[in-house]
Every structure is written in C-alpha cells, then in structure tokens.
Amino acid sequence: MAIESEVKLRDFWVSPFGQRCRIALAEKGVEYEYQEENLSAKSELLLKSNPIHKKIPVLLHGGKPVCESLIILRYIDEVWPGKSSFLPSDPNARAHALFWADYVDRKVYECGTRLWKMSGEALDAAKKEFVEILKTLEAELGDKKYFTGGDVFGLVDIALAPFTSWFYTYEAYSGVRMEEESPKLVKWAERCKERESVAKTLPDPMKVYEFAGSLKKRFGGK
Amino acid sequence: MAVEEEVKLIGGWESAYVARVRTALNLKGIPYEFLEEAFGKKSDLLLKSNPVHKKIPVLLHAGKPICESLIIIEYIDEMWHASGPPILPSDPYERATARLWAAYIDEKLSPTIGLFLRESNEESKKGAKDQIFVALLQLEEAFVESSKGKSFFGGDNIGFVDIVLGSCIAWLKAMDKFAGIKFLDEEKIPRLVEWAECFCSASVSRDVVPQTEVVVELSKAILAFRRVVVVAPSSPNDDVHFMLLLSSHVIDEMLIVVFSFTII
Numbered sequence: 320m321a322i323e324s325e326v327k328l329r330d331f332w333v334s335p336f337g338q339r340c341r342i343a344l345a346e347k348g349v350e351y352e353y354q355e356e357n358l359s360a361k362s363e364l365l366l367k368s369n370p371i372h373k374k375i376p377v378l379l380h381g382g383k384p385v386c387e388s389l390i391i392l393r394y395i396d397e398v399w400p401g402k403s404s405f406l407p408s409d410p411n412a413r414a415h416a417l418f419w420a421d422y423v424d425r426k427v428y429e430c431g432t433r434l435w436k437m438s439g440e441a442l443d444a445a446k447k448e449f450v451e452i453l454k455t456l457e458a459e460l461g462d463k464k465y466f467t468g469g470d471v472f473g474l475v476d477i478a479l480a481p482f483t484s485w486f487y488t489y490e491a492y493s494g495v496r497m498e499e500e501s502p503k504l505v506k507w508a509e510r511c512k513e514r515e516s517v518a519k520t521l522p523d524p525m526k527v528y529e530f531a532g533s534l535k536k537r538f539g540g541k
Numbered sequence: 542m543a544v545e546e547e548v549k550l551i552g553g554w555e556s557a558y559v560a561r562v563r564t565a566l567n568l569k570g571i572p573y574e575f576l577e578e579a580f581g582k583k584s585d586l587l588l589k590s591n592p593v594h595k596k597i598p599v600l601l602h603a604g605k606p607i608c609e610s611l612i613i614i615e616y617i618d619e620m621w622h623a624s625g626p627p628i629l630p631s632d633p634y635e636r637a638t639a640r641l642w643a644a645y646i647d648e649k650l651s652p653t654i655g656l657f658l659r660e661s662n663e664e665s666k667k668g669a670k671d672q673i674f675v676a677l678l679q680l681e682e683a684f685v686e687s688s689k690g691k692s693f694f695g696g697d698n699i700g701f702v703d704i705v706l707g708s709c710i711a712w713l714k715a716m717d718k719f720a721g722i723k724f725l726d727e728e729k730i731p732r733l734v735e736w737a738e739c740f741c742s743a744s745v746s747r748d749v750v751p752q753t754e755v756v757v758e759l760s761k762a763i764l765a766f767r768r769v770v771v772v773a774p775s776s777p778n779d780d781v782h783f784m785l786l787l788s789s790h791v792i793d794e795m796l797i798v799v800f801s802f803t804i805i
Contacts, residue, residue: 371645371679385637387644397633410619411542414607421609422593455593 326351327379329365331358333530335428335481336388337376338520342477343392345516347399389420392474405474407467416467419459419475426452427482435492435531436538446493453501460503464510472514476507480517483508487524488531544621546603548573551587555759557651557708558610559598560749564704565614565628567745569621611643614704626698639701642683642694646705650676654712657720658760673713673724680706681730688732692739699743707740707750715756 328344328351330337344351356365356375368377368384378385378394385394396405406413430452433445456479460466467473486497486508498505511517550566550573552559566573578584578597590599590606600607600616607616618628629636649672657669687694687702694702713724714737727734741750 380634383634385634385641387641390637390640390644393640394633394637397636410616411602411605411607413619414612414616417612417615418593418608421612 325379325381327354328352329354329356329362329368329377329379330375331356333522333527334375335485338481338484339388339477340376340378340391340395341520342480342516343395343405345519346405346472346477346514347395347401349395349399389424389474389478392420392477396474403471405467405471405477407471407473412468416474419466420478422455423475423478423482427479431482431485431489434489434495436535442493446495449489449493449495450500453495453497453504457501457504460507462503465507472511476511480508480511481521483511484521484524484527485531488528491528492531542603542605542620544623547601549576549601550574551576551578551584551590551599551601552597553578554751555756556597557712560711560751561610561704561708562598562600562613562617563749564699564707564745565617567749568626568628568699568704569617569624571617571621571624611640611647611705614701618701628695628699628704629701630695638687639694642680642687642702643705645676646680646702646709650680650706650709654709654716657716658712670722674729677724677730677733681733684732684736688736693736699740699745703736703740707737707746710737710741711751711753711756713737714753715760718753719757719760 326344326349328337328340330340330353332355341353354364356362358375361373365375365377366373368379369375369386372386374386376386376388376391378391380394380398385391392405406416430445430449433441434449437445464470465472466475466479486505489495490497512521548566548571550559550562552562552575554560554577563575576584576586578587583595587597587599588595590601591597591608594608596608598608598610598613600613602616602620607613614628629639653669653672653676657666657673660666660669683702684694688696691697693699694706699707710725717723717725725734725737740746
C-alpha cells in the first residue's frame with residue numbers, strides 16, 4: 320500500500336468517540352491499522368498528531384492527522400464517498416443531521432458519565448437531565464428506521480451508536496429505565512447492533528460496566 | 542428550497558455568533574431580513590424555530606430554521622455555492638483543518654472571553670485571561686500555516702476560520718480599553734493583529750462588527766450593575782442607551798441574553 324493512502328487510527332478500546340471512527344471506516348470498507356493508545360502514558364505519536372488536545376481518536380491518513388471524532392467522520396465520508404454518504408445531499412437535511420450529531424456530542428457523553436460517577440443530589444439531577452435527553456432523541460427519531468431518514472445509517476446514527484453499549488451501565492448505576500423512557504430508541508439500538516460494522520466494533524456491555532466500575536473506584540466515587 | 546427564497550435571521554447585534562452568520566451572508570451577497578430579538582426576551586418565533594436550545598442565531602430560509610452558527614455558515618456555503626468564493630476549502634483535509642480550528646475557537650476562546658468579562662473572582666479571572674492568551678498564541682501558529690503568506694486563514698479570501706475568529710475581535714479590542722489587557726498584542730501575535738485589521742476593514746464585516754466603544758460601554762454596564770436592560774439600537778453604530786435596573790427582581794435570563802456572546 321502506498322504511504323499516501325495508509326490509514327491508521329489511534330484509539331482506546333472503550334472510547335465511544337473512537338468507536339464512531341471504527342464504525343465509519345467499516346461502513347466504508349476502508350482498511351486501516353488500529354493502534355491502541357495507553358491513556359495513562361500517551362505515546363509520542365499521539366502528542367505529535369494532536370498537540371492541541373492530546374486526545375484520541377486521531378485518524379492518520381498518509382501520515383496527516385485528523386482530530387475530533389465528528390470531524391473525522393465527515394472527513395471519512397468526503398474522502399471515501401462510496402455507495403452511500405453519511406449525510407443527505409440536500410443542504411437543509413444536512414444541516415438538520417449536523418444539528419443532531421452536535422446535540423448528541425454535547426449532551427449524551429457528559430450527562431451519561433454523571434449517571435455512573437455521581438451520587439446523591441448530583442445523581443438525581445443527572446437522571447432528570449438524561450431522561451430529558453432520551454425523550455428529545457426519541458421525538459427526533461420518531462418512527463424512522465435510522466435518525467438520518469430512509470434506510471441510511473448516517474452521521475447521527477454513527478455518532479450515537481457507541482453509547483448503546485453504555486446503556487446497561489447507565490441503567491445499573493442510575494436506575495434510569497431506558498425501555499420505559501425511550502422505547503423507540505431502544506429498538507433503534509437493536510437495529511444498529513444488527514449491522515456488522517457496529518456488532519464488530521462495540522464491546523460487550525458487561526465489559527463497559529466493569530470498566531466504569533474500576534474508574535469509579537479509582538477516582539473515589541461512592 | 543431555492544436560493545431565491547426569502548432569508549431571515551433571528552439574532553441580536555451584540556452576539557458574536559450572530560455576527561458570524563451576518564458576515565457569511567454578506568460574503569455571499571444574500572439579502573436578508575434581520576429579526577432582532579429584544580433583550581431579556583425570547584420571541585415566540587425563536588422558541589418555535591429553535592425549541593431544543595432556544596438560542597440565537599437561527600437562519601430561516603423559506604421559513605425553515607437552521608440552528609447553530611457553524612452549521613448555518615456551512616449551509617450558506619452549500620446553498621449559495623454559486624455566489625462568491627467558497628467559505629470552506631474544497632480539499633477534504635483542508636476542510637477538516639478549518640473545522641478543527643473553528644471548533645477550537647468555540648471551545649477555548651469564545652466562552653472564555655465571556656467568562657473573563659463576568660467573573661469577579663480574581664483567580665478565575667486570571668485563569669480565563671491566561672487561557673485566552675494561550676488560545677491566541679495557538680491561533681497565531683495556525684494562521685501562519687493556513688494563510689501561507691496571504692491575508693486570511695482562507696488565503697486570498699475570507700474563509701470559515703476568518704469568519705469564526707473575526708466575531709471575537711470586537712470583544713478582544715474592547716477588553717484593552719475596558720480591562721487594560723491588550724490581548725491583540727502585536728509583539729506576541731503580530732500576524733493575528735495584522736489579520737484582525739484586514740478582517741475589520743473588509744466590506745463584509747463593516748456593518749457587522751460592533752464599534753469597540755459600544756462594546757466597552759456594554760461590558761462596563763454589565764459588570765457595574767450586573768443586571769442590565771438594554772434598549773438595543775438597530776445598528777451597532779448608533780448610541781446605546783442604557784436603562785439600568787437596580788431592582789433585585791430582574792431575572793437572570795437578562796444577564797444570559799446580554800452575555801449571549803458567551804453562552805449562545
């Protein structure tokens with residue numbers, strides 16, 4: 320393979336942001352080298368590729384780094400258009416999809432993390448907020464097969480899909496009942512898992528639960 | 542939706558995020574109706590058009606809303622691709638780089654300017670000040686790389702990053718007069734200082750970037766009284782009349798709207 324076309328992904332196994340990139344690359348059928356990063360001792364290559372944020376995931380294409388998972392997804396979509404794009408061609412529909420991908424980015428990870436890290440009043444507040452988020456996503460999904468519309472497994476779906484392996488963790492720690500609060504979203508999650516790209520990428524929810532547990536202990540959570 | 546259909550923009554003159562969209566519309570020569578939100582109030586139209594975040598700016602094209610300033614700018618670029626030079630580059634790697642710097646500005650710079658303005662705690666203020674300097678130094682490097690010796694991040698023409706960073710200039714300049722801190726220091730960030738002058742003199746920015754004096758008065762009033770009701774002028778170049786409410790019944794919402802630059 321020529322150097323110019325070599326694709327590498329610096330990532331961390333449980334990172335939902337990294338998983339987005341893996342799902343996207345699999346959907347496009349792009350071959351790449353996966354490189355697991357040790358987050359407690361970040362490699363020189365990572366620090367050089369993403370000197371600003373020093374974070375994974377970083378996609379390296381022909382040696383050139385692309386950072387920030389949503390930006391990486393759009394880059395993958397533009398470089399390897401393939402049979403179907405992650406985004407609709409109509410500008411208004413694209414803007415709509417970008418809005419919802421941005422919503423997922425802003426809300427799900429941060430609030431979801433509080434569900435397993437916090438306790439007491441802070442946990443109650445996080446629960447309330449998370450239910451709001453679920454209901455908002457449920458309303459946006461509606462009766463569609465995927466968020467992007469039609470049969471297209473698109474940007475919003477890829478942005479949200481990795482969090483489905485955290486659903487068990489969120490429920491176990493916080494008592495939020497996803498099936499009750501957002502049944503359509505739960506069915507959407509099952510449809511996502513039927514896709515090869517998602518099934519091969521996402522870890523077992525129990526492994527995610529153990530990971531969260533170990534982090535919680537390490538950082539002194541109750 | 543066709544390019545000739547009606548364009549409206551829900552916003553406020555004081556909001557940097559709104560200023561960005563206005564710059565983009567100007568760049569493409571798109572006529573639009575500016576629907577100014579009254580301070581301290583969110584119109585029914587805004588709440589209906591952006592029910593999720595309830596924030597300005599919102600672009601209405603043939604009545605359909607588009608929200609989030611960066612998304613709106615990309616929409617304008619795609620919809621009116623035939624008018625004027627492109628806002629985003631065509632090369633995917635350069636596009637990713639432009640998007641990354643825009644995201645960086647929105648994460649590290651824009652909200653920190655707002656934090657600096659409203660913080661009374663000395664330590665937090667110093668932390669915000671330091672972060673602004675770090676971000677500007679980082680952007681100076683980014684400018685040298687992106688511009689390749691030309692006037693703008695976008696090269697010969699104003700591009701995506703120019704529009705996004707350009708919206709911060711009025712506030713950075715104001716802080717020199719208001720807080721005595723020279724963020725746009727030609728010794729520390731010479732290329733960015735040059736760039737800021739180029740950007741402000743460009744015709745597309747002229748009616749959009751508020752005059753420094755106006756921004757200074759606004760900042761002073763906000764900090765001095767913490768609750769301000771502003772009778773918004775129709776253009777940033779009019780005199781700003783302040784009606785100061787010292788009552789403790791003034792809602793926090795008003796502070797948030799005035800600081801729309803920081804939160805919206």
